[in-house]
Amino acid sequence: MLDTKGYPNRLGLRGWVGGGRWGLERYLYTLHRLTGLGLLVYFLLHIIVTSARAFGAAAWDASMARVTGPVFVAGEYLVFAAFVFHAANGVRLALVELGWAIGRPIEPVYPYRTSVDEQRPLAVGVLIVAALLAVVGGLDFFVLH
Amino acid sequence: MRDQRLWTWHVAAGLVVLVTLALHMAIMHLDALLGLFNPAGGHPIDWANVAARSRQGFFLVSYVVLLGAALFHGLYGLRTILHELGPGPALRRGVDVTLLAGGGVLFVFGAWAAWAAFALARTV
Ligand code: HEM
Numbered sequence: 001m002l003d004t005k006g007y008p009n010r011l012g013l014r015g016w017v018g019g020g021r022w023g024l025e026r027y028l029y030t031l032h033r034l035t036g037l038g039l040l041v042y043f044l045l046h047i048i049v050t051s052a053r054a055f056g057a058a059a060w061d062a063s064m065a066r067v068t069g070p071v072f073v074a075g076e077y078l079v080f081a082a083f084v085f086h087a088a089n090g091v092r093l094a095l096v097e098l099g100w101a102i103g104r105p106i107e108p109v110y111p112y113r114t115s116v117d118e119q120r121p122l123a124v125g126v127l128i129v130a131a132l133l134a135v136v137g138g139l140d141f142f143v144l145h
Numbered sequence: 146m147r148d149q150r151l152w153t154w155h156v157a158a159g160l161v162v163l164v165t166l167a168l169h170m171a172i173m174h175l176d177a178l179l180g181l182f183n184p185a186g187g188h189p190i191d192w193a194n195v196a197a198r199s200r201q202g203f204f205l206v207s208y209v210v211l212l213g214a215a216l217f218h219g220l221y222g223l224r225t226i227l228h229e230l231g232p233g234p235a236l237r238r239g240v241d242v243t244l245l246a247g248g249g250v251l252f253v254f255g256a257w258a259a260w261a262a263f264a265l266a267r268t269v
Contacts, residue, residue, distance in 0.1 A: 033226065040219040047212070047255045053199060054261035057192045064190055078222050080174050082164065097156070137174060144177035 019105050023116065025121055032089050035082035077141045083134040088126045095122065151221060158218040165211035172198075202236035205259055212255045220248045 002025060011018075019026040052063035094117060095101040103118030172181045176189045182204075185193035198204045227240050 036219070036222050037226070040223060043215055043219060044251065047251055047258075051254065051258035053195055054258045054265065056195075056265060060192050060195060061234050076174070080170060083170055087167065090163065094156050094159065136178070140175050140177045 025116070025119065028089055028092075028123060028126070032093070033085040034087060038082050039079065039086060042075075073141065075137065080141070081130075081134045081136045084137065085126075085130040088130045088133075092122050092126045155218055155221045155225075158214040158221075160227050161210065161214040162218055165207050165241045166215065168207070169211065195262075196266045196269070199262040201257075202263075208259045212259070213252055216248045216252055216255075220244045 019030065019031055049063055049067060052059045092101070101119060101122050102115045106113065171179055172183070173189045176183055177180075182198055183189050183194045184197045185191060187194070221244075224240060224244050228237060232240065
């Protein structure tokens with residue numbers, strides 16, 4: 001948790017959405033937060049909807065009948081896409097936050113170099129992996145079914 | 146210190162979710178490409194497939210592990226977001242207690258459903 005040391009989070013919601021001059025990783029943060037919350041909402045409902053399987057075939061079929069149709073298929077695809085992004089970016093965050101993938105410390109000699117340059121390939125890699133998996137998922141969701 | 150420890154568990158739980166949820170997603174949504182654990186054919190949510198998975202000890206255990214890890218990870222993530230908004234100490238405590246109690250209830254309910262489905266699928 002963030003310790004604000006007496007300074008409130010003055011930017012509030014605007015601070016979550018706007019990337020400002022912080023670059024690509026800052027937008028990945030926004031997307032990570034958005035996908036995390038989206039997955040959580042889906043997951044909490046999913047626990048309840050799928051509990052119908054405890055009551056047998058008829059209860060299960062009735063429960064599934066309530067969540068079918070194109071709107072639910074599209075929604076489930078969004079959940080799938082949110083998962084692949086959040087998972088790939090989550091691995092990046094774990095690597096970066098534990099101190100891997102940020103390069104070795106160097107002398108602060110002008111012209112200064114930033115560790116963002118070390119991290120950037122990983123961020124681009126996350127986007128490529130997530131996009132590829134989202135396409136593969138889309139194939140199964142919309143083309144092969 | 147306590148928050149640092151909880152945060153480490155949050156990241157560790159994320160990695161557990163990565164493995165278990167990737168398997169779940171592959172079974173449920175990459176069925177046409179991979180065809181994993183759907184012995185009756187057809188759609189992964191057809192009752193025959195659901196019952197066939199539910200009766201296996203492997204799925205009972207992996208679902209309960211996924212349930213617990215994802216509840217902890219997701220609700221701790223929500224707690225971080227709510228705390229960032231800078232609530233006072235009383236509201237903070239309220240957020241913590243609500244999320245902990247809600248997560249506990251959902252865990253017990255979800256684990257019961259997995260167990261009941263396991264027991265039911267074994268009788269037929
Ligand atoms: C697929 C495997 C997953 C991995 C590897 C993963 C990893 C992560 C990581 C590393 C963080 C950020 C921790 C930090 O930097 O402080 C995070 C945040 C979060 N995750 Fe996940 N996660 C996964 C799945 C999920 C799922 C299924 C949910 C929903 C139930 C979820 C909900 C959240 C939320 C709400 C946050 C907080 C976002 C924020 O603080 O901006 N995650 N996740």
